[in-house]
Amino acid sequence: MSVLTGPEVSRAAREHAGIELSGVTKRFPTPGGATFTALRDVDLAVEPGQFCAVVGPTGCGKSTTLTLVAGLDRPSAGVVQVAGRIVDGIVTGTSFMFQADALLPWKTVLANVAMGPVFRGVTRKQAQASAREWLHVVGLAGFENHYPHQLSGGMRKRVSLAAALINEPSVLLMDEPFAALDVQTKAIMSNELLTLWERTRPSVIFVTHDLEEAIALADRVVVMTAGPGTVKGVYDIDLPRPRGAVQEIRFQPRFVELQQQIWQALRDEVQRAYARNAAARVPEEVGRS
Amino acid sequence: MSRKPATTEVAAIAEARSAIRPQPAAEEAAISARLRQRGSRNRWLIWAARAATLLVVLGGWQLFTTWKIVDPFFFGQPSGIVRQLSSWARSGTEYGSLWLQVWITMKEALLGFALGVAGGVVFGVLLGQIRLLADVLGPYIKAMNALPRIVLGSIFVVWLGLGTTSKVMLAAVLVFFVVFFNAFQGVREVDRNFVANARVLGASRLQIVRHVVLPSALTWIIASLHVAFGFAIIGAIVGEFLGAQKGLGLVIATAQNNFNPDGVFAAMLIIAVLALTAEALISRLERRLLAWRPPAPTEAGSA
Numbered sequence: 001m002s003v004l005t006g007p008e009v010s011r012a013a014r015e016h017a018g019i020e021l022s023g024v025t026k027r028f029p030t031p032g033g034a035t036f037t038a039l040r041d042v043d044l045a046v047e048p049g050q051f052c053a054v055v056g057p058t059g060c061g062k063s064t065t066l067t068l069v070a071g072l073d074r075p076s077a078g079v080v081q082v083a084g085r086i087v088d089g090i091v092t093g094t095s096f097m098f099q100a101d102a103l104l105p106w107k108t109v110l111a112n113v114a115m116g117p118v119f120r121g122v123t124r125k126q127a128q129a130s131a132r133e134w135l136h137v138v139g140l141a142g143f144e145n146h147y148p149h150q151l152s153g154g155m156r157k158r159v160s161l162a163a164a165l166i167n168e169p170s171v172l173l174m175d176e177p178f179a180a181l182d183v184q185t186k187a188i189m190s191n192e193l194l195t196l197w198e199r200t201r202p203s204v205i206f207v208t209h210d211l212e213e214a215i216a217l218a219d220r221v222v223v224m225t226a227g228p229g230t231v232k233g234v235y236d237i238d239l240p241r242p243r244g245a246v247q248e249i250r251f252q253p254r255f256v257e258l259q260q261q262i263w264q265a266l267r268d269e270v271q272r273a274y275a276r277n278a279a280a281r282v283p284e285e286v287g288r289s
Numbered sequence: 290m291s292r293k294p295a296t297t298e299v300a301a302i303a304e305a306r307s308a309i310r311p312q313p314a315a316e317e318a319a320i321s322a323r324l325r326q327r328g329s330r331n332r333w334l335i336w337a338a339r340a341a342t343l344l345v346v347l348g349g350w351q352l353f354t355t356w357k358i359v360d361p362f363f364f365g366q367p368s369g370i371v372r373q374l375s376s377w378a379r380s381g382t383e384y385g386s387l388w389l390q391v392w393i394t395m396k397e398a399l400l401g402f403a404l405g406v407a408g409g410v411v412f413g414v415l416l417g418q419i420r421l422l423a424d425v426l427g428p429y430i431k432a433m434n435a436l437p438r439i440v441l442g443s444i445f446v447v448w449l450g451l452g453t454t455s456k457v458m459l460a461a462v463l464v465f466f467v468v469f470f471n472a473f474q475g476v477r478e479v480d481r482n483f484v485a486n487a488r489v490l491g492a493s494r495l496q497i498v499r500h501v502v503l504p505s506a507l508t509w510i511i512a513s514l515h516v517a518f519g520f521a522i523i524g525a526i527v528g529e530f531l532g533a534q535k536g537l538g539l540v541i542a543t544a545q546n547n548f549n550p551d552g553v554f555a556a557m558l559i560i561a562v563l564a565l566t567a568e569a570l571i572s573r574l575e576r577r578l579l580a581w582r583p584p585a586p587t588e589a590g591s592a
Contacts, residue, residue, distance in 0.1 A: 067485075070485075070489050072485055072488065072489065090488055090489060090491065092491060094489060095489065095490070096485070096486065096489040098482050098485070098486060100482050101482075102482045102483055102485070102486035104483060104500070104501065104504070105581055105582070106504040106505075106507075106579075106581040107500075107504075107581070108581075115487070115490055115492075115500065116490040116491065119487065119490050119491040119492040119493075119496055119500075120490075120491045147581045147583075149581075149582075149583040150583075163490075167490065167491070
């Protein structure tokens with residue numbers, strides 16, 4: 001895989017940023033005039049360089065957590081800290097990978113990846129050169145001048161990944177990034193994500209509703225309750241790294257053990273969320289066991 | 290019937306198949322040739338039908354007026370229109386050469402178009418981006434849009450005189466509202482994910498407008514340009530109608546006062562040609578600026 005030859009990232013030069021949420025509550029006004037509590041009293045800590053997965057039923061405020069850490073929104077109460085500093089606006093050194101494509105359809109693949117450096121004031125030429133390198137890293141050399149609509153879903157995710165990593169973030173926030181992919185592509189992308197992550201070791205919050213994915217990727221799995229979201233349990237995943245293929249790690253006895261343990265906690269929340277939503281719509285399937 | 294062994298059965302089927310079906314490459318070529326043939330036949334048919342339609346309408350018009358079933362004094366005649374056009378081309382109109390009239394009207398329309406588009410885009414983006422501004426100015430803009438703005442032409446003539454400026458202003462006002470509402474809506478419809486992503490990547494407010502908001506709204510803005518150019522021509526012509534010293538609108542008004550329907554139709558024909566040319570140019574601009582869009586599924590069938 002071309003992943004090993006890429007832009008050299010000065011790992012030592014960048015300090016890794018830990019993430020800490022303490023007593024965070026987020027409320028939104030609803031159109032009816034009432035308030036909706038998305039998060040209640042959330043305490044969450046991600047150590048520097050740690051890969052933390054957040055699982056929970058649909059609508060438990062997982063995505064809201066990410067927007068608060070990114071500084072896109074502010075908590076109604078409590079404090080969010082990144083690298084020891086209180087988040088108050090956009091945090092430099094943070095990258096966000098959205099569930100839906102955030103690639104601009106009117107920019108070529110190259111221009112999309114080069115956006116991060118361009119926004120930070122790097123010259124166009126330099127930005128494009130480093131975008132080229134990152135496209136090579138994610139295995140998309142030769143597609144520089146394509147438009148996003150000309151790529152497959154998996155390829156678009158690769159572009160998003162390159163666009164997120166080009167700023168060499170110390171915090172990487174991922175909101176169900178691979179949810180829309182088919183199972184095989186998802187596995188491939190997960191492997192590549194791990195390889196890239198291990199090279200630069202940013203702190204990661206990876207939101208997913210797939211428990212297997214969470215355990216296979218993460219150092220720590222946080223289970224959240226059905227809305228309003230609170231932290232129900234934190235589980236440290238002691239599977240060795242590098243993890244290798246995510247498809248195979250699932251068969252290890254320790255993996256199965258962890259999965260059963262966490263699923264116990266998750267199941268109640270899933271059922272509660274399901275009961276609540278049953279009248280309105282069928283929620284997405286959460287995990288499998 | 291005796292049962293053959295399976296292998297010979299398969300071989301027999303394959304043989305029969307290859308006998309029925311030509312080789313894949315030849316087959317593909319035949320299919321594409323047939324498609325091309327059908328395509329070109331359809332195109333010919335469509336063009337022939339178009340020509341026939343024109344012939345029936347114009348021929349009918351000419352014949353009915355010649356036979357005096359319809360009075361040519363009121364309805365004009367295709368031959369009269371052609372005569373009128375050639376006389377204008379040769380000896381000019383009452384207000385100077387025909388080309389001068391065309392040039393004046395086009396200049397007014399184009400200037401008004403440019404002004405109106407610029408104003409519409411600037412205000413549309415500003416109000417779309419700044420909530421407070423939209424809330425404050427929104428009702429006034431809606432109220433102004435509800436007015437019959439064509440009447441403003443009379444006021445502009447009083448304010449700005451009989452020259453081109455009053456026509457440019459009228460055209461600009463008509464164009465402005467079309468473009469403004471589209472630009473405003475386009476800005477409002479920008480995908481929030483795009484904006485959030487750009488913000489996280491470190492984009493300033495101006496960079497977001499330039500890289501995300503404007504390109505996204507461009508689809509809407511360009512769609513409005515087709516209608517807007519029509520309004521620009523209407524503004525110029527009506528402005529000239531209301532009081533002018535030169536221009537196609539004045540030529541039409543004069544022909545009307547002289548009970549010369551051929552003159553009115555001839556000027557209309559010229560305006561139609563101009564408008565169609567402009568439309569083609571805008572379509573080309575649209576294709577150039579929106580080249581990133583995936584081809585629409587219907588596009589392959591048309592044109």
